[in-house]
Amino acid sequence: MSKRRNRTFIKVLVFLPYLILLFLLQSTVFTRVTVLGMKPLILPIAVVGMSLFKGRITGGVFGLFSGMLMDLAYNQPTVEFTLILTITGIFFGVLSETVLVQGFPSFLLCSALQLVICSACEVLVLSVLAGAPVAALLGTAVSQCLGSIIFAVPFYYVSRFLNRVV
Amino acid sequence: MKDFFSSKKAVYVAVAAVIVAVAAALTAALSSGGAGFASMLSQPFFKPLKSAMTSLVNTLEHAYGYMYRYDEIEAENERLRARIAQLEEEYREYTEVSEENERLRTLLGFTERSDAMDLEPVSVISWTASNFSSSFTISKGSSSGVELHDPVITENGYLVGYVTEVTGGASTVTTIIDTTTSIGALIYGTSDTGVVTGDFDLFKSGQMKLSYLGDGGSVIIGRTVVTSGGGGVYPSGLVLGYIDSVAVDSSGLDPYAVVTPAADIASVSHLYVITDFAVSE
Numbered sequence: 001m002s003k004r005r006n007r008t009f010i011k012v013l014v015f016l017p018y019l020i021l022l023f024l025l026q027s028t029v030f031t032r033v034t035v036l037g038m039k040p041l042i043l044p045i046a047v048v049g050m051s052l053f054k055g056r057i058t059g060g061v062f063g064l065f066s067g068m069l070m071d072l073a074y075n076q077p078t079v080e081f082t083l084i085l086t087i088t089g090i091f092f093g094v095l096s097e098t099v100l101v102q103g104f105p106s107f108l109l110c111s112a113l114q115l116v117i118c119s120a121c122e123v124l125v126l127s128v129l130a131g132a133p134v135a136a137l138l139g140t141a142v143s144q145c146l147g148s149i150i151f152a153v154p155f156y157y158v159s160r161f162l163n164r165v166v
Numbered sequence: 167m168k169d170f171f172s173s174k175k176a177v178y179v180a181v182a183a184v185i186v187a188v189a190a191a192l193t194a195a196l197s198s199g200g201a202g203f204a205s206m207l208s209q210p211f212f213k214p215l216k217s218a219m220t221s222l223v224n225t226l227e228h229a230y231g232y233m234y235r236y237d238e239i240e241a242e243n244e245r246l247r248a249r250i251a252q253l254e255e256e257y258r259e260y261t262e263v264s265e266e267n268e269r270l271r272t273l274l275g276f277t278e279r280s281d282a283m284d285l286e287p288v289s290v291i292s293w294t295a296s297n298f299s300s301s302f303t304i305s306k307g308s309s310s311g312v313e314l315h316d317p318v319i320t321e322n323g324y325l326v327g328y329v330t331e332v333t334g335g336a337s338t339v340t341t342i343i344d345t346t347t348s349i350g351a352l353i354y355g356t357s358d359t360g361v362v363t364g365d366f367d368l369f370k371s372g373q374m375k376l377s378y379l380g381d382g383g384s385v386i387i388g389r390t391v392v393t394s395g396g397g398g399v400y401p402s403g404l405v406l407g408y409i410d411s412v413a414v415d416s417s418g419l420d421p422y423a424v425v426t427p428a429a430d431i432a433s434v435s436h437l438y439v440i441t442d443f444a445v446s447e
Contacts, residue, residue: 026295027216031294032223039295056176063183064182067183070295075303082183083183086182087180087183089179122298136367140297
């Protein structure tokens with residue numbers, strides 16, 4: 001029991017600063033550095049890494065806190081990404097425990113799917129609640145996915161490294 | 167799908183997410199500053215970290231600019247020197263016109279127009295990570311007298327946005343190009359009024375739409391668009407931007423103008439919140 005508690009404590013000790021660093025990068029650096037004219041989304045990709053290497057529980061918890069921080073980075077109430085990233089964190093965790101191999105192709109595929117889900121939800125919310133034209137939103141959503149997916153490469157190695165450490 | 171929630175812990179995590187989301191939505195709706203509980207709780211912790219990180223990013227940007235954009239900066243310096251000379255000339259003309267205006271006002275018995283504003287200097291801590299909206303966080307909140315819907319301007323008096331969320335030590339400002347923005351405006355030097363709104367099609371180019379123009383007779387490219395002051399949210403006469411082009415909406419009936427903001431919104435760093443203002447004619 002105490003061994004298990006120690007492992008959880010070490011996980012928190014490693015993942016909490018990692019999460020704070022990711023949030024600071026997302027809300028300060030990646031609001032200035034753009035790819036294809038878009039601000040890249042790095043927190044959703046980090047959630048995929050955690051889910052794929054650590055499974056559904058760690059992925060879900062990491063997704064919950066990442067989602068809250070993502071909503072904060074978006075200057076919006078902690079609703080949209082808190083829900084999306086928690087659910088996808090659990091979902092990709094289940095996939096990695098059942099059908100997926102923990103390799104780069106799986107990571108890239110899940111990251112792409114994660115970005116599509118996040119962008120689709122943004123488009124849906126804005127088109128339904130704000131009545132925004134879907135065509136204009138879709139252009140931005142596609143560019144956002146393309147501009148963010150390149151970060152799957154560094155995050156694959158970071159996630160793999162963290163998996164080995166903890 | 168059966169596997170998705172096959173462990174109890176996964177269900178607990180999902181339920182926690184729903185509780186957090188509902189609590190956030192409720193606190194945002196009920197709090198006077200429009201901020202969710204996560205914003206209120208995290209702001210004291212993240213504010214100094216974000217400020218430090220932003221300072222670091224600014225320093226690196228300046229260093230990058232110094233190393234790689236020297237020629238560009240030199241050319242810009244030349245352009246600015248020429249601009250200063252032009253502005254000095256215009257200032258001389260302005261002084262003459264202003265003195266004449268003063269004399270005429272006195273002659274006609276007009277009361278001097280006075281726009282008394284209380285300004286609170288603030289700096290930008292961070293920008294939104296969203297590609298679909300335009301907002302940023304500023305360094306002061308309700309403890310410095312900042313309130314919901316307070317206008318935010320540059321040192322030149324150009325309108326940048328308005329406060330949409332307030333916590334004790336920080337606030338969120340939604341900019342004038344955001345698609346949720348809607349401001350009563352008039353074309354300077356005319357009596358033509360309209361409404362400046364953010365528009366998704368113009369959002370990428372950082373521009374706004376001036377609509378409800380009536381016949382659109384005075385819509386001339388280059389003209390200045392200012393706040394009308396209607397509704398009492400914004401003081402009148404704050405510069406919104408300049409008319410860039412004129413178009414007709416999809417129905418083919420209503421003309422609208424594309425307005426480029428006067429403030430360089432993407433690169434603002436030090437701003438002023440108008441915490442109070444009074445207009446008398």
